[in-house]
Amino acid sequence: MSPATIIKCPSCGASLTWQPGSQVLSCRFCGAQTPVNQLDLSGETPAPEREPEPLKGYKCEMCGAEIITGATTAATHCYFCHSPVVLEDRLSADFKPDGVIPFRIEREEAERQFQAYLKAHRFVRHSFFGSALMEDFSGVYYPYWVGDVEGHAVLDGQGKTVSTAVRGNYLYTTTRLFQLHREGELRAKNFIRKALSSVDRQLSDGVHPFDLSDIKPYTPGYLSGFLAEMRDIPKDGPMQEIAQEAQELAGSMMRRGMKYSDVNANVSLQNPAVTMRYVLLPVWVLMYRENGGNQIYSYLMNGQTGKVCGRLPINTGKLMGTAAGIGAAVAGALCAGGAWLW
Numbered sequence: 001m002s003p004a005t006i007i008k009c010p011s012c013g014a015s016l017t018w019q020p021g022s023q024v025l026s027c028r029f030c031g032a033q034t035p036v037n038q039l040d041l042s043g044e045t046p047a048p049e050r051e052p053e054p055l056k057g058y059k060c061e062m063c064g065a066e067i068i069t070g071a072t073t074a075a076t077h078c079y080f081c082h083s084p085v086v087l088e089d090r091l092s093a094d095f096k097p098d099g100v101i102p103f104r105i106e107r108e109e110a111e112r113q114f115q116a117y118l119k120a121h122r123f124v125r126h127s128f129f130g131s132a133l134m135e136d137f138s139g140v141y142y143p144y145w146v147g148d149v150e151g152h153a154v155l156d157g158q159g160k161t162v163s164t165a166v167r168g169n170y171l172y173t174t175t176r177l178f179q180l181h182r183e184g185e186l187r188a189k190n191f192i193r194k195a196l197s198s199v200d201r202q203l204s205d206g207v208h209p210f211d212l213s214d215i216k217p218y219t220p221g222y223l224s225g226f227l228a229e230m231r232d233i234p235k236d237g238p239m240q241e242i243a244q245e246a247q248e249l250a251g252s253m254m255r256r257g258m259k260y261s262d263v264n265a266n267v268s269l270q271n272p273a274v275t276m277r278y279v280l281l282p283v284w285v286l287m288y289r290e291n292g293g294n295q296i297y298s299y300l301m302n303g304q305t306g307k308v309c310g311r312l313p314i315n316t317g318k319l320m321g322t323a324a325g326i327g328a329a330v331a332g333a334l335c336a337g338g339a340w341l342w
């Protein structure tokens with residue numbers, strides 16, 4: 001079994017956890033606070049050259065128990081001694097993240113906002129209040145691909161204008177054809193794609209966007225005390241999609257401001273250079289079920305901005321009575337994702 005890394009307190013050796021509020025690692029035994037970049041990580045596991053094996057076991061450094069993991073788990077807790085552990089071999093070599101947006105929203109704040117969210121949705125069934133059972137409430141870092149694109153865009157084609165004028169008994173139609181050629185440099189940043197296949201698309205779309213200017217260089221300290229998933233989607237697919245999206249963006253930008261009644265043109269993005277970053281983004285995930293019910297509902301909050309998204313048991317009768325017609329919009333409106341097309 002491989003050791004699961006525990007980020008240790010430099011003063012007493014106990015485990016450290018990342019504190020979203022103060023943005024430091026803190027020790028709950030001696031109270032020492034350690035900035036994430038001052039950790040001595042010389043004991044870091046050397047990077048293996050092959051892919052991590054999903055079924056390999058991990059051993060807790062503190063108590064020796066086996067760490068229970070899913071195939072894509074990259075940070076978790078020891079179920080026996082509750083030490084936060086980071087499975088570093090799943091985050092090394094090709095799988096080492098380029099960056100991470102650390103949690104900024106505290107657990108207490110996420111919980112408080114969840115309660116406020118329930119209250120604010122008056123379409124929720126009355127029986128739901130006070131009886132919802134929390135199944136799970138965790139801060140999870142999810143893997144994403146972020147791509148930047150640079151390329152030389154060229155537009156070639158024809159534009160047409162048509163004008164008419166009446167002179168005497170005649171109607172004159174003038175058609176003018178223009179040869180079009182435009183060139184420009186495209187530099188577009190922060191196209192985002194998911195990097196874990198099991199992420200629920202509607203829900204995860206709902207917590208976007210993240211402020212990607214806040215991406216910090218990856219270090220395992222940010223993960224300590226949270227859950228983290230590793231990617232299972234390789235770079236190539238998302239990279240092609242991003243190049244395609246950049247191509248479409250180039251097409252619309254190069255056509256901008258043309259005052260022809262008809263344009264027939266091709267835009268090509270020549271030799272686009274796509275730079276991909278593998279990043280971990282923070283999400284508070286709350287799973288709950290109604291008392292006596294089997295249906296699991298989820299509520300997600302962006303761990304950086306606090307934007308929420310959730311599914312609630314809707315009282316259809318009440319909804320129809322109050323505002324007929326908006327019913328269909330409600331389920332979607334709770335998770336309005338916008339332009340995140342995966």
Ligand SMILES: [Zn+2]
Nearest residue numbers: 009012027030
């Ligand atoms: Zn300590």
Ligand SMILES: [Zn+2]
Nearest residue numbers: 060063078081
């Ligand atoms: Zn343990």
